[in-house]
Amino acid sequence: MVDSQLQESLGPLAAGTVLSDRVFETVSDAIVSGRIPGGQQVSDKSIAEALGISRTPVREALQRLAWLGLVEVSPNRYTRVTEVTDEMVSSTLEYTGMQAGMALQLAMRRMDDAALQEAVAMLDRMIAASDADDADDLMLAARMFVGFLTRESGNRLFATVMHESSLLVARNLRQSSTLIGTATFRGECYRQMRAAMLIRDADAAELWFRRQHGVGAGALSV
Known part of the structure; x- marks a missing residue:
């Protein structure tokens, strides 16, 4: 079942040719703008469903976001947006x-x-x-x-x-x-x-x- 609130926060998929880059731009924009706030848990499954795509490009995008520090990942537990201190x-x-x-x-x-x-x-x-x-x-x-x-x-x-x-x-x-x-x-x-x-x-x-x-x-x- 699609998370309608997450779908609204993400908005439409960004334009581009490489799907993982488009997902990265879409999710990062939602985080930077505050539409997805610090502390909120996200998952490759929920994002993929909200955007109507497979989970593979979402995983790649989340890895980039984690490297930047916009999300934090605890294996087999959660992926969530980092909070600003x-x-x-x-x-x-x-x-x-x-x-x-x-x-x-x-x-x-x-x-x-x-x-x-x-x-x-x-x-x-x-x-x-x-x-x-x-x-x-x-x-x-x-x-x-x-x-x-x-x-x-x-x-x-x-x-x-x-x-x-x-x-x-x-x-x-x-x-x-x-x-x-x-x-x-x-x-x-x-x-x-x-x-x-x-x-x-x-x-x-x-x-x-x-x-x-x-x-x-x-x-x-x-």
């Missing part, structure tokens, strides 16, 4: 700061002038959201900024890793209204980073971006 939020913010700094460093080596100006415009939106203490808009603007930098990094391996981890990052920070430091502290970091970007000083820009996240040289405890 305060420690996970803290670790995610630290990881994001380190990776964002690397994305900025790589992108600044390769961006042309037009791309650099586009990146600065995205940073300006972050500055406006930070000055207004708007956590939701700042998070959205920051995700757009780092996503753009990742695409401009010119490093396929780095971009692949960032894409995979972005699901866990988005889920872990989805309900977090955490703003690192004060508006004054963030504003100084962002504006110093902006100035460094405009003169193409990648090292200084990376240092200020990581400092804003509370990691790396010159980081402040917040």
Whole structure:
């Protein structure tokens, strides 16, 4: 019997050619968005029935989700969506700061002038959201900024890793209204980073971006 609630939470199967990838995209989206909440048990059987497919591609998708940390598996007992803890939020913010700094460093080596100006415009939106203490808009603007930098990094391996981890990052920070430091502290970091970007000083820009996240040289405890 099909679990109608799970079927509704999953929605339609994502588009694509490889079935296990389509299942992965479908289930991960439901988890990241919160439609399937932390702590909820799932199974290859229930998901397969809800999507109207065989269990094999579902098992493959669940293995990827377990590797990412979106689900946890206890053999012969359960498979369930992991719950977000305060420690996970803290670790995610630290990881994001380190990776964002690397994305900025790589992108600044390769961006042309037009791309650099586009990146600065995205940073300006972050500055406006930070000055207004708007956590939701700042998070959205920051995700757009780092996503753009990742695409401009010119490093396929780095971009692949960032894409995979972005699901866990988005889920872990989805309900977090955490703003690192004060508006004054963030504003100084962002504006110093902006100035460094405009003169193409990648090292200084990376240092200020990581400092804003509370990691790396010159980081402040917040």
